[in-house]
Amino acid sequence: MISIKQFFKWCSILATLITLSTNFYIYTYPSAYPAKCSWYCAEEGPEFDASSLSIFAQAIYYTKRYLKDVYEQNVIGVEPPKGSEDGGPEDVHIIAFGDPQIKGIWHGTDYNTRLDIYGNDYYLGHIVSVMQQRLKPSHVAVLGDLFSSQWIGDSEFYNRTSRYLTRLFHRDTSWIESVRDRQHDDNGLYKVQWMEWGQDLNKQCEAEKPWDLEFGYSDVHSWDHNKEDYLFINVTGNHDIGYSGDTTYQHLARYAQLFGKDNYWIEYDRDTDHPWRIVVLNSLLLEGPALQPEFLDITWEFLTQLAERNFEGSTVLLSHVPFYKEEGLCSDGPHFDYYPETYESEPYKSNLLRSQNHLSKEVSDEVLNLVFFNNKPGIILTGHDHEGCKTYYNKDFDTNTWTASKQPTSELAIQEITVRAMMGEFDGNTGILTGHFDRSTSDWHWHFKLCPFMVQHIWWVAKIFLIVTVLLWSITFFL
Numbered sequence: 001m002i003s004i005k006q007f008f009k010w011c012s013i014l015a016t017l018i019t020l021s022t023n024f025y026i027y028t029y030p031s032a033y034p035a036k037c038s039w040y041c042a043e044e045g046p047e048f049d050a051s052s053l054s055i056f057a058q059a060i061y062y063t064k065r066y067l068k069d070v071y072e073q074n075v076i077g078v079e080p081p082k083g084s085e086d087g088g089p090e091d092v093h094i095i096a097f098g099d100p101q102i103k104g105i106w107h108g109t110d111y112n113t114r115l116d117i118y119g120n121d122y123y124l125g126h127i128v129s130v131m132q133q134r135l136k137p138s139h140v141a142v143l144g145d146l147f148s149s150q151w152i153g154d155s156e157f158y159n160r161t162s163r164y165l166t167r168l169f170h171r172d173t174s175w176i177e178s179v180r181d182r183q184h185d186d187n188g189l190y191k192v193q194w195m196e197w198g199q200d201l202n203k204q205c206e207a208e209k210p211w212d213l214e215f216g217y218s219d220v221h222s223w224d225h226n227k228e229d230y231l232f233i234n235v236t237g238n239h240d241i242g243y244s245g246d247t248t249y250q251h252l253a254r255y256a257q258l259f260g261k262d263n264y265w266i267e268y269d270r271d272t273d274h275p276w277r278i279v280v281l282n283s284l285l286l287e288g289p290a291l292q293p294e295f296l297d298i299t300w301e302f303l304t305q306l307a308e309r310n311f312e313g314s315t316v317l318l319s320h321v322p323f324y325k326e327e328g329l330c331s332d333g334p335h336f337d338y339y340p341e342t343y344e345s346e347p348y349k350s351n352l353l354r355s356q357n358h359l360s361k362e363v364s365d366e367v368l369n370l371v372f373f374n375n376k377p378g379i380i381l382t383g384h385d386h387e388g389c390k391t392y393y394n395k396d397f398d399t400n401t402w403t404a405s406k407q408p409t410s411e412l413a414i415q416e417i418t419v420r421a422m423m424g425e426f427d428g429n430t431g432i433l434t435g436h437f438d439r440s441t442s443d444w445h446w447h448f449k450l451c452p453f454m455v456q457h458i459w460w461v462a463k464i465f466l467i468v469t470v471l472l473w474s475i476t477f478f479l
Contacts, residue, residue: 095433104148276444
């Protein structure tokens with residue numbers, strides 16, 4: 001019969017093995033899918049299909065592939081391919097995250113929920129850290145729904161922004177703290193001065209068009225070169241500012257103050273033979289009926305000015321709500337919901353737009369024509385549909401309309417990637433977009449991959465067993 005000390009010793013050894021294996025995996029998980037979790041390389045061939053091998057042979061093949069990639073990434077330190085061997089520009093490297101939807105903690109929130117929310121923040125932050133360290137991207141984009149609800153007060157919006165920036169994306173928050181120091185209530189809590197913000201916005205829009213709203217940037221590679229070597233981009237989602245029937249000056253003002261503009265373009269290498277641009281579009285404020293119709297006017301003015309740029313390069317469009325597609329092409333089909341004519345709790349919202357799965361067909365056609373006015377190839381990244389989807393929008397040049405399909409069917413076919421959510425229940429995904437300039441065609445080509453992690457329970461097991469292992473060895477030592 002074994003002694004109590006021997007029992008705890010064996011338990012400690014078992015816990016140590018579980019701790020080492022799970023923690024090794026969560027910090028190296030992209031090596032389990034090396035092709036999916038790496039940048040596209042123009043020289044790479046099709047991935048080897050091991051399905052014809054026996055189960056034992058498959059296990060050996062995947063284990064060797066996994067360990068080989070771990071060695072290359074963490075021991076040798078393989079640098080991401082630049083893609084400029086043919087004399088062209090370096091590849092564009094963008095990682096994209098869909099719908100983190102971080103939740104809030106209230107005074108009445110129970111401790112289990114608090115722990116779950118705390119862990120979820122760091123689970124999402126773990127994905128960001130691992131992928132940034134592995135890929136060293138030039139751009140990091142979050143495609144909307146940063147938070148789980150737009151129905152929160154200013155101080156809670158600030159709290160979630162602080163958590164989002166520090167726990168998920170490991171960014172400095174001193175600048176938003178300075179904003180809070182300037183704008184706060186009697187208790188020192190952040191309170192946006194939305195009336196002042198709205199008056200300034202309306203004053204700019206009282207002038208004759210084109211409105212000077214400073215939509216454009218050129219060759220921006222970081223918002224803070226002293227602290228970051230990539231560009232951090234956030235897109236408005238319905239859970240951040242609401243659908244157009246909900247969006248108030250307060251919603252939009254605090255988003256603009258803490259996250260920046262909701263509509264803008266960044267042009268890169270405009271005066272070269274390889275120009276390209278990023279277009280960030282607030283797709284929540286494109287159609288209504290809207291609570292504040294002037295917000296729609298501003299978004300359409302942005303699109304008009306965008307088309308008038310006469311830009312000759314390729315476009316990466318970042319948005320939240322996907323474009324119109326028929327039922328069956330993606331998990332979400334077309335759906336619009338409006339507030340009822342008699343809406344007693346908020347009568348001023350009567351008949352306004354309450355929610356939407358896609359943009360309408362008419363709006364989709366108009367936006368696509370304005371964004372891809374130059375008929376150059378490009379790509380669209382959206383969020384909203386948590387399941388994710390890949391679709392092509394094919395242009396009919398006779399009617400200037402676009403039709404969605406699973407395969408390109410037109411001379412100009414723009415792929416839309418709805419990036420699968422990074423939430424744990426959807427496997428913690430990272431979208432990987434590579435832009436490669438082909439000298440032979442003088443065009444940018446865009447290649448997208450989806451790198452999954454695993455449900456959040458594996459991350460929890462790794463962290464919990466680390467604590468359990470320390471406790472078990474401590475008990476064993478003192479017995």
